[in-house]
Amino acid sequence: MQRVRPALPVLRALALICATALAATACSDPTAGDGGGGGAGSSPAARVDPTARLDGVKLTMWTAQNTLGAPRQVIDAFEKATGATVEAQAVPDLYEQNVPTKLASGDRPDLMFWQPSVSTLPFVQPHRNLLPLDGEPWAAKLGDTEKSLGVVDGTRYAAIVTSPAVLGVYYNKDVFRKAGLTEAQFPHGYAELLKLGHTVKDRAGVAAFYESGGDKWPLQWHTQVQLTDLDQRWWDGLNTNKEKWTDPAVVRAITTYKDQLLGAGLAQKNYRTGTFTGSADALWNGEAAMVLNVTSFQTQLQAQHTTAEIDRRIGWFPVSNSDADGLYSPDQTNGVVAFRTGDEKRQNAARQFLAFWLGPDYPAYIEAMKIPSVQPAVPSPDGLPETSLAQLKALPTADGVFQAKAIVAPDTHLWLADMIYGKKTPREVAQAIQDQFAQVAKAQGAPGF
Structure with missing residues (x-):
């Protein structure tokens, strides 16, 4: 599957759009009514026959431009099985910005790809606009991590059709061998990762890490890894305006990235202008030893090299601030939501489409897309690279x-880009993050803001 950049933080423009739309229309069609309205799908649904005939029914599904082909297999199979028609419609980039604008104007599809996270799902006002999907038979089949996605205020609004991206370290096996490194020396924490970086740089004579300041969005990952020791109470406090992004732990993470990675010469010389595609090329060619990124990096490799080639040259390991666990990162293709359209027949058909996707068609779907399964009872396809299997594990x-x-994902990458160009200090980066977070949370009507 060709994925968009996963877990893309909320854009400044999106914040302004939703602030305006919330004030005018609560980011929804004013005819939508509240979450307690009648009609099919407004309460936990009865069992759906995934292959029941739907002759003459037409559904629309919104996708991003570069994921227009992602639902193709399931659409074709569903149309053949039921007689329905499903039209995939690409929303112009930037997807996360343009979807709320279209919804605020009253336009809406039957189905839509949307990031099923607590920071992004609320931008489509799920309690007003989406069909609740609690009690659907596929929901109980999800893995534990996937079960945690697509839920807002205790109600499930998104079907999880692909696994979230996994954040970890891709490394060049030849460079590691040249440096005399083995799996026994993989780091158990971020401090050990930096120490490993010095070792590989000194022994192999190449950049320890490739950083993509030109594309900006990958800059967030080294800071993200260092925030994993903040417990759920801290995040709950942040979401109620009791904790701040200016917390010393956040400032320390940004400072560590600036001073101990970039300032210590562990990144390639052109890290300010490096690109995402350049990171894949540099790692493949042994010009950099490691890249910290999410599953879209895996997709980039698979687009250019065979599984056997990847297995020979590239490895992967997880890391967080103080242990060897990975991080998961929801993206736009993980979740599919169904809208309240006021047309009961189409709403039922949308639910049936999801039941078909995650029911009888799911093994064929993941086989066609060559992606891991979100259902433990359904084996992942054969032939996945070892790096993909390591992420799944x-x-x-x-x-x-x-x-x-x-509850809001600020534009951290933009402020970090300012920092690497000398325009902001780590403390100023944290303050910019906090200011935007509070602004959008207030626009959303979040308690405490």
Whole structure:
């Protein structure tokens, strides 16, 4: 599957759009009514026959431009099995910005890809606009991590069709061998990761890490890894305005990235202008030893190299601030939501489409897409790279990135980009994050803001 950049933090423009839309229309069609309205799907649904005939029924599904083909297999199979028609419609980039704008104007699809995280799902006002999906038979089949996604205020609004991206370290096996490193020396914590970086740089003579300041969005990951010791109480406090992004732990994480990685010469020389695609090339060619990134990096490798080639050259290991656990990061293709359209027949058909996708068609879907299964009872396809299998193994114990914990995901990467160009100090980066977080949380009507 060709994924968009996973866990993309909420854009400044999105914050302003939703602030305006909330004030005018609560980010929804004013005819939508509240979450307690009648009609199919407004309460936990009865059993759905995934292959019941739907001749003459037409559904629309919104996707991002670069994921228009992602639901193709299931759409084709569903149309053949039921007689329905499902039209995938690409929303222009930036997807996360344009979807709320279209919804605020009253336009809406029957189904839509949407990031199923607590920081992004609320932007489509699920209690007003979406069908609740509690009690659907596929919900109980999800893995533990996937069960935690797609839920707002205790109600499930998103079907989880793909596993969240996993954040960890991709490394070049040849470079590690040249440096005399083995799996026994993989780090158990971020401090050990930096120490490993010095070892590989000194012994192999290449950059320890490749950083993508030109594309900006990957800059967030080294800070993310260092926030995993903040417990759930801290995140609950942040979400109620009792804790702040200016907490010393956050400032310390940013400072460590600036001074002990970038300032210590562990990144490639052009880290300010490096790109995401450049990171894959540099790692493949042994010009950098490691890249800390999410599953979209895996997709980049698989687009250019065979599984056998990847297995020979690239490895992967998880790491967090004080142990060897990975992090999971929801993205736009993980979740599918169904809208309240006021048309009971289409709402039922949308629920049936999800039941088909995660029911009789699911083994064929993941086989066609060559992606891991979100259902433990359904085996993942054969032929996945070892790096992908390692990520799948790490997922059950992975910690969530801040997009999965904070009610707003600020544009951390933009402020970090300012820092690497000398425009902000770590303390000023943290303050910018806090200011945007509080602004959007207040616009959302979050308690305490």
